[in-house]
Amino acid sequence: MxxxxxxxxxxxxxxxxxxxxxxxxxxxxxxxxxxxxxxxxxxxxxxxxxxxxxxxxxxxxxxxxxxxxxxxxxxxxxxxxxxxxxxxxxxxxxxxxxxxxxxxxxxxxxxxxxxxxxxEDDSSVIIFPDLEINREKFLVVHKGKEVSLPRKEFELFSLLASKPGRVFLRNEILDKVWGNEVIVGDRTIDVHVRKIRQKLNADFISTVKGVGYKFQN
Amino acid sequence: MxxxxxxxxxxxxxxxxxxxxxxxxxxxxxxxxxxxxxxxxxxxxxxxxxxxxxxxxxxxxxxxxxxxxxxxxxxxxxxxxxxxxxxxxxxxxxxxxxxxxxxxxxxxxxxxxxxxxxxEDDSSVIIFPDLEINREKFLVVHKGKEVSLPRKEFELFSLLASKPGRVFLRNEILDKVWGNEVIVGDRTIDVHVRKIRQKLNADFISTVKGVGYKFQN
DNA sequence: ATACAACTTAACAATTTCGTAATCCCCAAA
DNA sequence: TTTGGGGATTACGAAATTGTTAAGTTGTAT
Incomplete structure (x- = not known):
């Protein structure tokens, strides 16, 4: 108006x-x-x-x-x-x-x-068809099945899922999931991504080489 | 200042x-x-x-x-x-x-x-009829089809598209896409341009002989 | 103490992306 | 027509980036 x-x-x-x-x-x-x-x-x-x-x-x-x-x-x-x-x-x-x-x-x-x-509401529940991410309960429901991810994996996954399609740079991910002070090797992110992909055996996360990762439903 | x-x-x-x-x-x-x-x-x-x-x-x-x-x-x-x-x-x-x-x-x-x-407004999406360049998603949508370009190609393309019609000198392109330190041969740009033209089979990039390249919708 | 899950890291494999050389083309000036 | 200066193409090896696995580390509940 x-x-x-x-x-x-x-x-x-x-x-x-x-x-x-x-x-x-x-x-x-x-x-x-x-x-x-x-x-x-x-x-x-x-x-x-x-x-x-x-x-x-x-x-x-x-x-x-x-x-x-x-x-x-x-x-x-x-x-x-x-x-x-x-x-x-x-x-x-x-x-x-x-x-x-x-x-x-x-x-x-x-x-x-x-x-x-x-x-950009950070509502505590992110919902997609067949996938629901509940930040409060720290729980992912995939095709009706509850999957519980460990903290880092969950945070990484819910970060990516918070803006589907948007590419998160590796640095950005490190900042937001690990925090500025902690320094971890580069392969760490990959390994976590791998575990997430493995646990929800469906590839919600796609790689953008040389850039980062993004959530793709 | x-x-x-x-x-x-x-x-x-x-x-x-x-x-x-x-x-x-x-x-x-x-x-x-x-x-x-x-x-x-x-x-x-x-x-x-x-x-x-x-x-x-x-x-x-x-x-x-x-x-x-x-x-x-x-x-x-x-x-x-x-x-x-x-x-x-x-x-x-x-x-x-x-x-x-x-x-x-x-x-x-x-x-x-x-x-x-x-x-905020660093509008991460450049829109033209039939063409959309989404910097955030690292994605080019051409006639409704998603095309994903590798990093250098994407950066080059989105640089040109950021100022349609304006000619970018080869030096300028090298500076902005490759950075000041890296030194690469001149033909490198051509090759990337080629690949972009190929992947979006439509000629958005036009050559200005002896000068550089520009985006032309 | 023990067991176990979460997290990191290291090492190596698998991919993808890059850069360059070589060659071909096009066009304009001579 | 020739010729020369770009630029376009192509193919290929080098380099960079990820994926994967397995082996530590650390912290915590039993």
């Missing part, structure tokens, strides 16, 4: 976001926004600060006060002059701000990142 | 950024800046517009003309009166601007976001 009192801006923003596959609703002031928020339950609100009938700051406070919208992303649209507001906005629970005049590429890129951020 | 002819400002900016863990170098005019830029290779340049010995605008143009600094963020420091310059600055490839008088909190907050932007 885009909230701004200038129709030109609503139109520009709406057009550009729709071009990238987003569904966009608009509102022309804070009061309007609050009303429509309940109806459309948007994932993200682009909120102008200077508006008649309840400004952006006030609107933001009200949105944040309602637990129903805890997961709603708020991004401020700020005119050059509202310097203080920008900072204040971030303190009030906004997630980002975009300076006017709006540059379409930047707008889209910011919105993308905002969504990316919330999608 | 902070560039400004007023020492007071250099000091204020330096102090505040160092307080937040940034490493700060200073320069007092455009000429000085260009020189030091080559030495320190800063991630971000805060550039005053009104300066003797080459103003900020001119300096910005020169920085942007050098591919070595493609990834360098430029933020202008503008006196309130240079409104027109601000807009012009953004058109010249600056990433943001901060109005003087400088307010420390705002300064730091802008610098933070600028860094956040490059780390």
């Amino acid at each position: 885009v909230v701004d009192d200038e129709k030109d801006i609503l139109q520009i923003v709406k057009y550009n976001l729709e071009l990238h596959g987003y569904e966009v609703e608009t509102a022309e002031n804070g009061v309007d926004a609050i009303t429509k928020l309940g109806i459309f339950k948007p994932d993200l609100v682009l909120l102008d600060i200077m508006m008649p009938h309840k400004d952006g700051i006030q609107t933001c406070i009200e949105i944040r006060a309602n637990p129903d919208f805890d997961d709603t992303i708020i991004i401020f649209l700020t005119a050059l002059s509202d310097e203080k507001s920008e900072i204040r906005g971030l303190e009030l629970g906004a997630d980002d701000y975009i300076a006017k005049p709006i540059k379409p590429k930047l707008l889209v890129s910011r919105v993308h990142s905002a969504f990316r951020r919330i999608t | 902070v560039v400004d002819d007023e020492k007071d400002i250099l000091q204020i900016v330096k102090y505040n950024l160092e307080l937040h863990g940034y490493e700060v170098e200073t320069a007092e005019n455009g000429v000085d800046a260009i020189t030091k830029l080559g030495i320190f290779k800063p991630d971000l340049v805060l550039l005053d517009i009104m300066m003797p010995h080459k103003d900020g605008i001119q300096t910005c143009i020169e920085i942007r003309a050098n591919p070595d600094f493609d990834d360098t963020i430029i933020i202008f420091l503008t006196a309130l009166s240079d409104e027109k310059s601000e807009i012009r600055g953004l058109e010249l490839g600056a990433d943001d601007y901060i109005a003087k008088p400088i307010k420390p909190k705002l300064l730091v907050s802008r610098v933070h976001s600028a860094f956040r932007r490059i780390t």
Whole structure:
């Protein structure tokens, strides 16, 4: 949902976001926004600060006060002059701000990142067809069968599975599974990968030579 | 790197950024800046517009003309009166601007976001019709078909594709794909190009005789 | 103490990726 | 037409990276 009192801006923003596959609703002031928020339950609100009938700051406070919208992303649209507001906005629970005049590429890129951020939830259970990784129980369920992996193997596997398809560099893996201080040989990773492949006899992990490993379902 | 002819400002900016863990170098005019830029290779340049010995605008143009600094963020420091310059600055490839008088909190907050932007938006996916290059997954998708290229080939290809149309000199390619230390023969590049063309049987890479290669969609 | 699982490492095998040389082609200038 | 300067191809050995196995290490429950 885009909230701004200038129709030109609503139109520009709406057009550009729709071009990238987003569904966009608009509102022309804070009061309007609050009303429509309940109806459309948007994932993200682009909120102008200077508006008649309840400004952006006030609107933001009200949105944040309602637990129903805890997961709603708020991004401020700020005119050059509202310097203080920008900072204040971030303190009030906004997630980002975009300076006017709006540059379409930047707008889209910011919105993308905002969504990316919330999608990267480290929910404790990662689910795929035939495979479920439960971080809390330290358990992998593969085709209905529980497989329990030792700590390092589990951490390595769940790291890879946390972003299917994405290649993790060996260094990255060492950092995240072993930590920065510990120094282990290079073959260590391979050996763990081997054991995982062996225990879930299905090749979820694929090698990218010279780069690292990735999870591939 | 902070560039400004007023020492007071250099000091204020330096102090505040160092307080937040940034490493700060200073320069007092455009000429000085260009020189030091080559030495320190800063991630971000805060550039005053009104300066003797080459103003900020001119300096910005020169920085942007050098591919070595493609990834360098430029933020202008503008006196309130240079409104027109601000807009012009953004058109010249600056990433943001901060109005003087400088307010420390705002300064730091802008610098933070600028860094956040490059780390996040370093859009790991380059998209063209029928072609998608996913740096994160180390994967090229051509007409819906996944093609996985070996490391050097991938890096070479994604380098070229990162700036469609721009010609990369052979030297430049060697630098960016192989690194400065490694020395390999000239024919090596050709061979890799060949393999890429072969694997994506479509000619995305075009040769510029006596100069280098470029990506052409 | 003993047994055992988890983790590392070493050593060697198996692959894949790289770099180069040799040769072929193309095109433009002479 | 010739000729010469790139560039394109090809094939192959060297180098780099992984896979695999087995043998230590360490820590912990029995």
